[in-house]
Amino acid sequence: MRKELLPGVEAENNAAAKNAKQAKTSQLNNFKNYVKSQLPELEQALIQVSSLSEQLKAILVKQDLDELWRLSEQVDGLEDIRTELKLPPKPKVLGRFEEKYREYRDQYVVLAEMAESVRREWAFETERLNAKPAIDVVKNRFASSQSSLSDQLVRWRRSIMDMLVSEQARITSAVQDDQKEFYKKVSPLLFDVEEGRVPLTAALSEIDDVRAQLSESFSARYEAYKRSLEQISNGIDLDGAFAYVGARTETLEGRLEKIQSLAQVGISVEILSHELHVLDRRLQTSLDRLPVDIKQSKEYAEANWARQELVERLRFLSQMQVSGNDIRQRITGEKVEEYLRAFFSSSFDDLKISLKVSKKFRSVGFFEYPSRIFPVFINLINNSLYWLPADNEKVIEIDIIDGSIVVCDNGPGIDTDDIGNLFELFFTRRVRGRGVGLYLCRQTLAAGGHKISYVNEKPWKLLSGACFVITLRNGFDA
Incomplete structure (x- = not known):
């Protein structure tokens, strides 16, 4: 029984590994596409915030309270800009795209700092100059924040509903196609049985096999889909969870490879260290046998100094591990x-x-x-x-x-x-x-x-x- 189940388990593991690889590739591509598409928007936002900062400085120089108050709408909108340009979860390995990501990240940090600086300065100067009564300022910020959050939620709802409608149509079409699969695979068998070309037991066995195969295939597809929806409905961030698990898996796999590589490095260092020490002793012996007049030459001094430097480096290398001869x-x-x-x-x-x-x-x-x-x-x-x-x-x-x-x-x-x-x-x-x-x-x-x-x-x-x-x-x- 166990041997019969093993191929199925192996197939499930292979399918899971394939899905994980596809999800990893999809997440990486989505991340790259987001950075590429949003980078021009980020650059434009930097210009916009910089311009707003200059406007604020000019208004403060003129002490124009009406202009300062009219700037409140743009100041309130800075948080929306920051939120819309925030990066999604970063894949652990980006390869050559790392440089482009860091360019975006660094510019985003500058944007966030500039926006926060403008918001703080506007609030401070509005209070200092008494541009409006405090309650009016708070009410205005309350209303703009409420409106901004509502608009944001409406946009998300619209986007999600559009995706759900599209996905519902896709699932309906997929189910309709899958409902025809059993008939397409088994219906020819009916004619073979009727014509006496296939025995009853063989026909029943084939029907059971096709049903089992399709049931397993459908279950793997739709049960997994349903479980994912259940996770989403429970408020679980699948994208963030997958990013964490993927990064953790890569880290553990990388550590295993590194441990194996480190073992090879250790062996190589031991062999190299031993050989170099042997060569050093031979070199020192040869130098000691040279005539006295050569030992007094500048060339000999430089050669011996180079040998001593090499020995010093070898001592450093050997000290990376506490030896039995070392004392506290x-x-x-x-x-x-x-x-x-x-x-x-x-x-x-x-x-x-x-x-x-x-x-x-x-x-x-x-x-x-x-x-x-x-x-x-x-x-x-x-x-x-x-x-x-x-x-x-x-x-x-x-x-x-x-x-x-x-x-x-x-x-x-x-x-x-x-x-x-x-x-x-x-x-x-x-x-x-x-x-x-x-x-x-x-x-x-x-x-x-x-x-x-x-x-x-x-x-x-x-x-x-x-x-x-x-x-x-x-x-x-x-």
Whole structure:
């Protein structure tokens, strides 16, 4: 019995997967079409709100109370503009369309901020100049808001009713066509039985099979449709729910792939690290055997310096995981600064980067494995080096704020949509980036009970760019 049911279950799963893929594609296409169609409207709205702002400024210069009051209708309409241009739920992956989406999103943020600024200024000046009695202003806003909401609801009702009428006609037509399916498939069998070409048992079996197949097909189509309508009638946002489930599914599937990829990365790093250390020992042995006069040459010094730099990078790579030889020791902010300045000395000089470290950070201390702390700072500084602007003053600052370590730079910062993925494995916006560094930073610190996060708020945001906060489990020692 179980074997007989398995093909049906597999078919249902395949159908569900196909429907999910179609729904995902449909949602993505609808989102793209919305952005493309509304972008010109958004640009026009920006011009409109900017013009309204200029009108308001001119009226205030003239102190024309009548003109200020006549502007109320346009000011009240700003909320309608903002609502109509709001983005629908965003699919998790947009591919090449990401840039167009961000263009729309950023312009929408500007529009919303400008509209809110105009609304606040108009309300403030209307009250300050006593353009109208307060009760008249409130009554006017009450009436315009009521009218706006009613118009909005009427538009939605009309649109939904049109869709329902169209859908009712489609369902009626589909049912009528499906009602003919059984007859079309089975009616020829009647003639075969009548002519004696098909035995009774075979005919009955075929009728039952066709009925079962059609019943299953119709059930999958119409029961699913009915369930969807029931969900909608219960107030469930299917579009939003699907967007969440789809994004969650993609995230989990992506994590599984990343874990598999990380295993390969780990194996590759171990092999590469071992081979490079072997080669380093061979190179050092060969350099030691060179004649004394060659060892005293400038070329030898440069070659040996390059080898030492390579070894230093290898030590950093090996420190990303706590080794058995590592011991917990007292680490001070001063030691961290010395380590960073030594490690990045040439980069700081070549790129003209200023590393500012506060006295408060230099003076703090805590006990931890160096391999758990130093690589985190190396990674944060290395990311800053990549993103800091080439033509402006470049600053990286380290300080202590509210008992936590803060590392900031004056680069472009992190895009709002990327903050949630910042510590995800293999997530990166760098050209040829691997997306491993910040993930390993969080995992390495978490192994010791510490936390790292990205912040955009004062007082932690010391500079205009990216800002990370490291909170130690036991804080600093006395």
